[in-house]
Amino acid sequence: NAGVTQTPxxxxxxxxxxxxxxxxxxxxxxxxxxxxxxxGMGLRLIHYSVGAGITDQGEVPNGYNVSRSTxxxxxxxLLSAAPSQTSVYFCASSYLSKQGSPIYNSPxxxxxxxxxxxx
Amino acid sequence: AQSVAQPEDQVNVAEGNPLTVKCTYSVSGNxxxxxxxxxxxxxxxxxxxxxxxxxxxxxxxxFEAEFNKSQTSFHLKKPxxxxxxxxxxxxxxxxxxxxxLGRLYFGRGTQLTVWP
Numbered sequence: 439n440a441g442v443t444q445t446p447x448x449x450x451x452x453x454x455x456x457x458x459x460x461x462x463x464x465x466x467x468x469x470x471x472x473x474x475x476x477x478g479m480g481l482r483l484i485h486y487s488v489g490a491g492i493t494d495q496g497e498v499p500n501g502y503n504v505s506r507s508t509x510x511x512x513x514x515x516l517l518s519a520a521p522s523q524t525s526v527y528f529c530a531s532s533y534l535s536k537q538g539s540p541i542y543n544s545p546x547x548x549x550x551x552x553x554x555x556x557x
Numbered sequence: 558a559q560s561v562a563q564p565e566d567q568v569n570v571a572e573g574n575p576l577t578v579k580c581t582y583s584v585s586g587n588x589x590x591x592x593x594x595x596x597x598x599x600x601x602x603x604x605x606x607x608x609x610x611x612x613x614x615x616x617x618x619x620f621e622a623e624f625n626k627s628q629t630s631f632h633l634k635k636p637x638x639x640x641x642x643x644x645x646x647x648x649x650x651x652x653x654x655x656x657x658l659g660r661l662y663f664g665r666g667t668q669l670t671v672w673p
Contacts, residue, residue: 478665481601530601549600551599
């Protein structure tokens with residue numbers, strides 16, 4: 439059981455380049471999300487998804503795109519990288535249950551992160 | 558607006574002493590509260606959560622947290638610190654209502670250092 443797997447672990451981009459950060463989970467979690475972590479800022483939500491074909495914006499979505507074609511995968515695309523996107527990116531997933539509101543009870547499972555540097 | 562505050566960037570404690578990492582929150586409705594720990598170059602790991610019921614919640618690795626509704630606090634505690642507890646700790650809150658389904662609001666993190 440691998441949990442949440444993120445690739446690559448490290449990436450250096452030049453300004454204007456594009457790339458995709460991969461995220462896959464094998465826990466059959468409906469909910470998946472992307473956060474960025476910057477020093478002194480905590481974690482900020484970029485995009486999230488509550489199931490295949492359903493995505494929505496979080497707190498800091500500009501410059502990022504997502505899609506969810508399968509339950510397992512939730513890639514994050516940088517269309518034109520900027521130095522402000524230098525950060526550590528975390529993918530996280532959790533269950534969504536239909537009984538009452540236990541989605542709020544389910545802790546997030548995090549990947550080990552992708553450290554991105556944009557020069 | 559939903560928010561989480563961790564008033565201390567750093568907490569230093571000697572091994573064997575009790576530790577407290579503070580967290581206060583502001584949220585609409587009832588809060589679901591979480592503590593996560595992050596070791597260097599790793600993702601966040603779930604420690605414990607408060608949903609309802611007993612105000613003292615026990616979690617992984619001997620950690621516990623005390624929920625105080627009147628003070629809107631959820632402080633993380635451990636009776637006897639270990640050097641291996643040294644890590645970055647995040648408090649998070651998830652409102653029971655709101656527009657961003659399932660979203661967790663994170664504090665900025667507290668670096669805990671336990672000295673041998």
